[in-house]
Amino acid sequence: xxxxxxxxxxxxxxxxxxxxxxxxxxxxxxxxxxxxxxxxxxxxxxxxxxxxxxxxxxxxxxxxxxxxxxxxxxxxxxxxxxxxxxxxxxxxxxxxxxxxxxxxxxxxxxxxxxxxxxxxxxxxxxxxxxxxxxxxxxxxxxxxxxxxxxxxxxxxxxxxxxxxxxxxxxxxxxxxxxxxxxxxxxxxxxxxxxxxxxxxxxxxxxxxxxxxxxxxxxxxxxxxxxxxxxxxxxxxxxxxxxxxxxxxxxxxxxx
Ligand SMILES: C[S@@+](CC[C@H](N)C(=O)[O-])C[C@H]1O[C@@H](n2cnc3c(N)ncnc32)[C@H](O)[C@@H]1O
Numbered sequence: 001x002x003x004x005x006x007x008x009x010x011x012x013x014x015x016x017x018x019x020x021x022x023x024x025x026x027x028x029x030x031x032x033x034x035x036x037x038x039x040x041x042x043x044x045x046x047x048x049x050x051x052x053x054x055x056x057x058x059x060x061x062x063x064x065x066x067x068x069x070x071x072x073x074x075x076x077x078x079x080x081x082x083x084x085x086x087x088x089x090x091x092x093x094x095x096x097x098x099x100x101x102x103x104x105x106x107x108x109x110x111x112x113x114x115x116x117x118x119x120x121x122x123x124x125x126x127x128x129x130x131x132x133x134x135x136x137x138x139x140x141x142x143x144x145x146x147x148x149x150x151x152x153x154x155x156x157x158x159x160x161x162x163x164x165x166x167x168x169x170x171x172x173x174x175x176x177x178x179x180x181x182x183x184x185x186x187x188x189x190x191x192x193x194x195x196x197x198x199x200x201x202x203x204x205x206x207x208x209x210x211x212x213x214x215x216x217x218x219x220x221x222x223x224x225x226x227x228x229x230x231x232x233x234x235x236x237x238x239x240x241x242x243x244x245x246x247x248x249x250x251x252x253x254x255x
Contacts, residue, residue, distance in 0.1 A: 003195060004180075007202040014139030018115065021137050022093050025069070028196045029095035033070055035190050035197070039182070045072070047161055047230055048132055051237055052076045054228075055159040060084040061127035065109075066116055066148070067091055067134025071100030074109045077130060090114040116144040121151045131160035135213060135238070136203040145213075146220045152242040158222065163200065164229060164236035165209035175234060176201055210236035 011017040028035070036044050051073065057063055059082035065074035068089035077087045088110045091097050097111045114120050116138050129148050138144040148158055166172050179201040187197030208216065210227035217225035222240030229236050 003184075003198055004202055007195065007199055008205075011199075011203065011206070014117075017137075017139040018092065018117075021139075024196055024199055025093040026095045027193060028191055029070075029093065029099055031190050032096065032099070035186060038190065039186055044132075047235060047237075048072050048076060050230075051130060051132065051159050051161045052080065054237060054239055055128045055130055055157055057081050057085075057128055062086045062125065063088070063128045063130065064121070064126050064151070065089045065130045065132070066119075067131055067137060068100065068111075069093075069096040069132070071097070071103065071106060071109055071111075073130040073132045074100070075103065075105050077128070078105055078108060086110065088112055090116075090119070092116075116147060119147045119151050123150050124153045126151045127153055127156050129156070129158045131158070131162075133162055135160050135162050136207045141208070141213070142216055142220065145216055145222075149220050149222060149242055154242055154244040157241045158217070158239065160213070160238045162213075162236065162238070163204050163207075163209075164227075164233045165204065165207075166233040171232070176204070179204070210238055213238045214240070 010020040057077055057080035061081045062085060063077045063081050065071060065077065065087065068074050068091045071089045074087050074089035081087050089097065089100060090112045092115055094113060100106050101111055112120065116134070117140060129152060135141060152158065166175055183197035183200045184194050187194045210229065210233065214225045214227050217238065217240045221242070223243040225240035227236045227238045
């Protein structure tokens with residue numbers, strides 16, 4: 001319980017959360033991929049494939065994997081974007097990207113150190129933005145979603161995979177308890193660092209989850225904002241599109 005409070009204290013203020021998160025991912029980068037495989041029994045790969053499928057990436061697209069970490073989604077986007085496209089992996093934490101760069105195909109991805117609250121991309125320059133387990137970590141979710149919206153081309157899509165919150169009260173509290181215990185166990189076993197993974201349930205507590213994210217997306221202007229639950233809503237895919245600017249319909253010519 002004391003550990004939960006300590007983490008909450010660190011992640012309450014946006015500027016402190018940014019530093020806390022960067023330090024945390026810097027610490028666990030070396031075993032991050034292994035931990036994902038252990039915690040999800042390899043299932044995260046299937047969910048990431050679903051995210052890429054849902055994004056409907058076309059040859060020639062410019063795709064950003066935001067909060068890319070070691071670049072699972074960026075590497076998965078390479079084939080659909082093709083030689084004529086470009087895949088960028090953006091993240092706050094250098095040690096995570098350093099591992100991604102060494103992976104097979106990693107040299108073809110453009111790795112960019114960036115913060116989701118102020119993206120270094122021109123307005124309307126991206127066809128797709130993919131995010132895997134990033135939203136929960138952002139210091140100010142509304143600001144980050146508005147930044148993503150700004151950088152997307154009209155017609156561009158955002159697809160984000162993250163932990164979700166199952167709907168009903170008892171299932172939700174049981175699930176959070178399970179996460180509390182399992183993440184501490186994994187943190188200790190694989191990293192000798194209980195706090196590193198205890199951060200997951202803490203970040204989830206303040207996170208508006210799938211329904212809240214869809215609502216925030218609508219508020220910043222996304223069209224078709226919605227979500228698809230995975231595993232009874234314990235995981236979810238959020239999606240939405242920057243609407244194509246409406247072209248005024250010309251009045252019919254009078255004869
Ligand atoms: C849980 S990892 C996800 C890595 C990868 N996308 C995946 O699905 O496995 C979260 C990543 O978000 C990055 N991150 C956290 N806050 C960020 C921010 N404000 N801007 C950019 N990246 C951020 C962290 O550095 C970390 O690499």
